[in-house]
Amino acid sequence: MTTMLLEKSPLHAPAGRIAELADQCVQCGLCLPVCPTYALDRNEAESPRGRIAIASALARGLADPAAELRAHLDHCLGCLNCETVCPAHVQYGELLVETRALLGPSPQRPRWLLELVKRPALLRFLRRLGGGLALSRWKGPLARRLPTASPWRAALLNLPSTPPAARVRVRHAVRGRPHLALFPGCVASVDDAEAQQAAIILLQAAGFEVSVLPAFCCGAMDLHGGAVEAAERAAQRVRQAWDASGASQLVSVTPGCLGTLRRALPGVTVLDPLELLAAHAGTLHFRPLARRVALHLPCTQVNVARSDDALLQLLRRVPGLEVLPLPRPPHCCGAAGSHLLEFPARAAQLRDDTLRQAATLDPQLLLSSNIGCRLHLGAGIDAQGLPWPTRHPLTLLAQQLEQPPPNQESP
Incomplete structure (x- = not known):
C-alpha cells in the first residue's frame, strides 16, 4: 500500500477528530501480529496502521472514498486487539467508529436482514415459525441454493436448530438488595434467553435484586456500520429504559453490547455480570461436573468487558471441570457483529482457524459468552460434523449451582 501523509492540520470535527486520532499512531507495527485480518491477507491495508493511514487520508481529503479503500475499513472486525498492544495508546476503536x-x-x-435481526419480537416469531416448519432439516439445502457471498445464506447457516427459550423474567425478586438492571438486547434476547435467566439465578444467589429492561437493539450494529442516526435512536432508547429502571448498575450477558451501552450511558456502571459474580464467588457453591470444556474468549470479553479472568475464576470453582481456554492466535472467530453476514467467506476462514485450535483440546463442550460468536462457531461445528455442543458459561454455572435461591426455578 502507498504510504499516506499523516501531517497535522486544523480540521473541524468529525474529520478533524479522525485526523487527531490518526496522528497518535507512530506506525511501529506492533499491532500487525495480533490483527486477524492482517493474518488473513498479509496486506498492509488490512492492518490497523494501514487503516489508520487510510482514515487519515480520507479525513484530510487526500484520498477519495473509493470502493477499494472503504473495503479495507469495512473488513475490520473491531476486535481491538491492536489497542491492547499499542505503545502510543491509539484509540483505534473510536477512530474506526468516527471514520465509518x-x-x-x-x-x-444488508439493511433488510439487519432490520429483521434488530427486532426481537419479529425474530422470535420467525424462529418459532421455522421450528414448526422443521427449518433445521432444510435450511442447509436452501442455503446452498443461494450465492456463496449472500448474507441470507450466512443467516440461514447460522440459524440455531433448536427453538428459542422462553422470554427471560424475574421471579420472587428480593427488595432491599443492590438493584441491577439486565439489558436483554435483540438477538441475545431470543437466542441467549437461557443464559440471561441463568445470570438472574446466579446474581440473586449472590445477593442482588435484578430487573429486566425491554428487549431491543443497543445500536451496536448501526454504530459500527456507520448508520449514525439509527445508532443515536437506539442510544436514546437505552437511556430512556435505563432511567425508568431505578437500578444502580446495568449488566449484559453479551460482551458485544457492553461498549455500545457504555457509550450511550456515560457515568453509568455497565458490567458483565461475571465481574459481580466473581467478586461474590464465596457465596456461590457448585456441584461437581467431570467434563473437559474448551473456553472460547470473545474479543469483546477480553478487550472491552475485560471479564475473562472473572470467568475463569468462576468456572474453576466447579469441582471436576477441566477448563481449557483456546490458544491465541487465532485472535478472532470472525463473527464480529454483522461481519459474518457481510463477509461470510472471510468470517468462515477465521472461524475454521478457531475450530482447528479448539480441536487440539479434544473438548466435550465448547463455551462462549457472546451470542454472535457462539452461533457462528456452532454453524462451523455443524458443517464439520464435530461432536461439541455449545453453551454460554453462565448457563453451565447456573446448572451446577448447589443452592439456588428459594422458590427459584432453573433455566
Missing part, C-alpha cells in the same frame, strides 16, 4: 460515520453505511450493507 464519516463515510456512512456501506452500499453492500
Whole structure:
C-alpha cells in the first residue's frame, strides 16, 4: 500500500477528530501480529496502521472514498486487539467508529436482514415459525441454493436448530438488595434467553435484586456500520429504559453490547455480570461436573468487558471441570457483529482457524459468552460434523449451582 501523509492540520470535527486520532499512531507495527485480518491477507491495508493511514487520508481529503479503500475499513472486525498492544495508546476503536460515520453505511450493507435481526419480537416469531416448519432439516439445502457471498445464506447457516427459550423474567425478586438492571438486547434476547435467566439465578444467589429492561437493539450494529442516526435512536432508547429502571448498575450477558451501552450511558456502571459474580464467588457453591470444556474468549470479553479472568475464576470453582481456554492466535472467530453476514467467506476462514485450535483440546463442550460468536462457531461445528455442543458459561454455572435461591426455578 502507498504510504499516506499523516501531517497535522486544523480540521473541524468529525474529520478533524479522525485526523487527531490518526496522528497518535507512530506506525511501529506492533499491532500487525495480533490483527486477524492482517493474518488473513498479509496486506498492509488490512492492518490497523494501514487503516489508520487510510482514515487519515480520507479525513484530510487526500484520498477519495473509493470502493477499494472503504473495503479495507469495512473488513475490520473491531476486535481491538491492536489497542491492547499499542505503545502510543491509539484509540483505534473510536477512530474506526468516527471514520465509518464519516463515510456512512456501506452500499453492500444488508439493511433488510439487519432490520429483521434488530427486532426481537419479529425474530422470535420467525424462529418459532421455522421450528414448526422443521427449518433445521432444510435450511442447509436452501442455503446452498443461494450465492456463496449472500448474507441470507450466512443467516440461514447460522440459524440455531433448536427453538428459542422462553422470554427471560424475574421471579420472587428480593427488595432491599443492590438493584441491577439486565439489558436483554435483540438477538441475545431470543437466542441467549437461557443464559440471561441463568445470570438472574446466579446474581440473586449472590445477593442482588435484578430487573429486566425491554428487549431491543443497543445500536451496536448501526454504530459500527456507520448508520449514525439509527445508532443515536437506539442510544436514546437505552437511556430512556435505563432511567425508568431505578437500578444502580446495568449488566449484559453479551460482551458485544457492553461498549455500545457504555457509550450511550456515560457515568453509568455497565458490567458483565461475571465481574459481580466473581467478586461474590464465596457465596456461590457448585456441584461437581467431570467434563473437559474448551473456553472460547470473545474479543469483546477480553478487550472491552475485560471479564475473562472473572470467568475463569468462576468456572474453576466447579469441582471436576477441566477448563481449557483456546490458544491465541487465532485472535478472532470472525463473527464480529454483522461481519459474518457481510463477509461470510472471510468470517468462515477465521472461524475454521478457531475450530482447528479448539480441536487440539479434544473438548466435550465448547463455551462462549457472546451470542454472535457462539452461533457462528456452532454453524462451523455443524458443517464439520464435530461432536461439541455449545453453551454460554453462565448457563453451565447456573446448572451446577448447589443452592439456588428459594422458590427459584432453573433455566
